[in-house]
Amino acid sequence: MTPLVVLMAFSGLGLVLFGLRVFMQTLDETVAARSRPLISAATRGTLRPLATGFGVTLVLQASSVTVIALLGLLQTSLIPLEAALLVMLGATVGTCAKAWLFTLPFAVLGPLLVGGASVALVLARRYVLRTGLQLAFALGLVFLGWHLVAANLEPALRSEALTAFLEGLDVATPAGLLGAICFGVLLTAAVNSSSTVVFLLLVLVETQALPLPLAAAVVLGANVGTTATPLFASLEYRVDVRRLALAHTLVKLAGVLVAACFFRSFLTLAAALTEPLGATSGPARLAAVHTVFNLINALVWIPLVPRLARLLRGRAARAPFHATAFLAAPVRRILANVPDEALEELARARDRALQELKLTSDRMLAALEGSERDAERLEPRHDLLDGVVAGQELLSALALRNPWTPAQQRLRAELDALHAMVLEDVALVRSLQLEPHGYRQLRLDHLRPGLAGLRHALEVRWHDLLTGGAEPRSPDDLDAAEGELLERLRGSGRVTEADLTHLGRQLAHVRRIAQLIEELALRGHLASEEDVSPAAAEPATPDAASPAEGDAQSAPSAAPTPEEQTAPAEAPASR
Numbered sequence: 001m002t003p004l005v006v007l008m009a010f011s012g013l014g015l016v017l018f019g020l021r022v023f024m025q026t027l028d029e030t031v032a033a034r035s036r037p038l039i040s041a042a043t044r045g046t047l048r049p050l051a052t053g054f055g056v057t058l059v060l061q062a063s064s065v066t067v068i069a070l071l072g073l074l075q076t077s078l079i080p081l082e083a084a085l086l087v088m089l090g091a092t093v094g095t096c097a098k099a100w101l102f103t104l105p106f107a108v109l110g111p112l113l114v115g116g117a118s119v120a121l122v123l124a125r126r127y128v129l130r131t132g133l134q135l136a137f138a139l140g141l142v143f144l145g146w147h148l149v150a151a152n153l154e155p156a157l158r159s160e161a162l163t164a165f166l167e168g169l170d171v172a173t174p175a176g177l178l179g180a181i182c183f184g185v186l187l188t189a190a191v192n193s194s195s196t197v198v199f200l201l202l203v204l205v206e207t208q209a210l211p212l213p214l215a216a217a218v219v220l221g222a223n224v225g226t227t228a229t230p231l232f233a234s235l236e237y238r239v240d241v242r243r244l245a246l247a248h249t250l251v252k253l254a255g256v257l258v259a260a261c262f263f264r265s266f267l268t269l270a271a272a273l274t275e276p277l278g279a280t281s282g283p284a285r286l287a288a289v290h291t292v293f294n295l296i297n298a299l300v301w302i303p304l305v306p307r308l309a310r311l312l313r314g315r316a317a318r319a320p321f322h323a324t325a326f327l328a329a330p331v332r333r334i335l336a337n338v339p340d341e342a343l344e345e346l347a348r349a350r351d352r353a354l355q356e357l358k359l360t361s362d363r364m365l366a367a368l369e370g371s372e373r374d375a376e377r378l379e380p381r382h383d384l385l386d387g388v389v390a391g392q393e394l395l396s397a398l399a400l401r402n403p404w405t406p407a408q409q410r411l412r413a414e415l416d417a418l419h420a421m422v423l424e425d426v427a428l429v430r431s432l433q434l435e436p437h438g439y440r441q442l443r444l445d446h447l448r449p450g451l452a453g454l455r456h457a458l459e460v461r462w463h464d465l466l467t468g469g470a471e472p473r474s475p476d477d478l479d480a481a482e483g484e485l486l487e488r489l490r491g492s493g494r495v496t497e498a499d500l501t502h503l504g505r506q507l508a509h510v511r512r513i514a515q516l517i518e519e520l521a522l523r524g525h526l527a528s529e530e531d532v533s534p535a536a537a538e539p540a541t542p543d544a545a546s547p548a549e550g551d552a553q554s555a556p557s558a559a560p561t562p563e564e565q566t567a568p569a570e571a572p573a574s575r
Contacts, residue, residue, distance in 0.1 A: 005152045009191075012148030017233055019141030023072045026134045039073065043083035046302065053090025063095035064194075065142055067230045067248055074240045081312070084244050085305045089251070089298040095194075096291040110147045113140025149191055166204075171213045177263060180214055181256065184221020194226035198290060205282040212282055216267060216289045220256045223293065227252055243312040250308075255297035266293070 043049045057066045070084045079087075117137035124130045169183070170176035188194050201218055204210040227249040234245035259266045267289065274288035301308070 009149045009152040012145040012152070013229075015141050015145030015148065016229060017145075019068075019138045019145060022141065023069065023135060023138035026131060026138060039078050043079050043087060046086060049083045049086035050090035050298075050302070053087035053092075054094040055090075056087075057091040057094030058097055063091040064226055064229055065139060066091040066094075067245075068142060068233065069139075070244060071230065071234055071237065071241045074244055075237050081240050081243060082305055082309045085247055085309060086302070088244065088248055089301055089305075092251075092294045093291075093298050096287070096294050110140055110143030110145075113137065114144055115140075166210055166214060166218070169214060169217075171217045171263070177217055177260060180217035181221040181224075181260060184218035184223075185225040186221075187218070188222040188225025189228035194222045197222045197225075202283045202286060205286050208282070212285055213263075213267060215286050217260075217263070219286065219290050220259055220293065223290075224249070224252045224256050243309075247308060247312055251297065251301050255293065255300075259293055 041048075042052045053066060056069075057063050067088055070079075070087055073079050074081065074084055113136050117133045117140060120133050121130060121137070124133055166180075166183070169180045171180055184197065188197050191197065198219060201210065201215040205212060205215050227245070231245045231249055234242045270289045270292040271285060273292055274285070
């Protein structure tokens with residue numbers, strides 16, 4: 001094996017990682033919003049995600065491509081982790097078809113997708129069409145990268161030295177069986193494709209160069225080795241992406257360990273299940289081993305998906321949100337040289353913070369009202385809030401080049417407090433989901449009426465504040481709704497004091513969110529360093545502002561236009 005061959009294989013791995021990055025960058029917020037209904041319909045329930053994963057992998061003939069696409073969907077929060085796990089299990093079954101078809105599709109699909117999409121992008125003008133072509137181009141890069149790796153390393157796989165090494169392994173002993181499985185793991189991770197390893201073993205079994213039990217042990221190892229690329233590629237993305245890649249590895253590894261412990265029985269079972277279908281030749285029996293393993297493994301893990309998702313969420317540590325992820329590096333350099341543009345971006349981030357406050361409370365209330373699908377979608381709000389906080393800090397540093405002003409410090413503290421609220425809300429929702437259905441439904445039935453009235457009062461306040469149509473209402477409506485709800489629950493005798501205490505904290509959070517929105521709306525644009533005079537060193541509350549300052553910072557009487565909402569912060573005199 002020459003250094004050039006190794007370099008070409010290494011460049012193929014680089015193309016795979018670059019294709020994944022292009023795929024995720026193409027799935028921006030606009031594309032995500034348009035494709036969310038279709039993806040949600042295809043991944044609803046249990047059977048639909050399984051069928052989707054099986055069908056997509058049957059067409060692409062590469063389960064790793066399906067898993068990489070799932071990483072991109074999770075990165076943009078288009079599907080929950082549970083649905084992604086089910087799609088992954090369906091993909092592991094769909095990939096077995098290529099062992100029966102004896103084809104190598106990515107050798108053709110890679111150049112075809114890259115070349116065809118590149119030419120079509122020159123002619124396409126519609127945004128939707130260009131987006132689809134860019135996604136096809138990204139998948140083509142992944143196929144092309146795998147083709148480069150397989151094409152350059154396949155001659156080494158057919159060498160006499162490798163065949164002699166395999167013939168020296170005796171799977172009748174535990175050490176030989178473990179060695180064959182580990183060899184399959186390392187070989188598949190090196191060539192970056194389980195298809196290449198499976199096809200090589202089919203040829204060796206057909207020519208009787210390898211016995212069937214030895215080839216079956218290497219195939220088991222190949223099922224684990226194929227998870228290496230998605231696991232490595234997920235390291236630079238958000239925590240749910242890494243959870244899916246880790247689950248992919250754990251599912252395969254657990255299945256291989258069980259099959260290895262009962263290896264002889266597993267081979268007998270595979271032969272018994274597929275012999276009525278005519279799988280009597282050596283290659284057909286090896287393909288049957290590959291299929292039966294993935295099918296049984298998927299059937300065992302399907303009912304365990306909710307538990308697996310909870311285990312991954314409980315064990316995986318949250319990755320800190322880096323401020324550099326809020327803006328691309330070129331944009332940060334431009335903003336550092338143009339402070340006015342940075343102030344404009346800061347105003348947009350402030351508007352985003354207002355929307356995140358409202359959306360987070362909506363999700364929390366909907367989850368407490370009993371909508372489990374809304375509860376599943378509550379967790380992605382963490383990263384959005386982290387992005388707002390990190391973006392405020394980054395843009396302020398770029399625009400002002402000085403320590404935080406009092407107004408900015410107050411906003412940062414408020415956003416941090418809101419983030420803590422969301423974490424506690426998610427803990428409450430999960431505690432409700434873990435309880436028996438009857439008791440959980442009983443609690444939710446008592447919570448729902450009071451929450452409906454409270455939500456109505458809160459929405460009235462949101463409407464007044466965000467549209468600028470009226471002065472902020474008195475908080476008496478929230479106090480009355482909270483008191484009425486707690487008294488009704490306490491008088492019923494069917495809800496524990498712990499429930500009442502927890503609910504009281506949640507209602508306090510809701511009221512605090514309304515106060516945050518009021519303070520943010522009254523404050524207007526964040527103060528720049530020119531706005532902070534020595535006399536204004538102490539943080540001023542909205543109620544203590546002077547009439548002139550209140551007029552300058554309060555919301556306008558008419559609903560602001562989108563241009564006014566994103567207008568850059570101006571000097572104090574012009575405001």
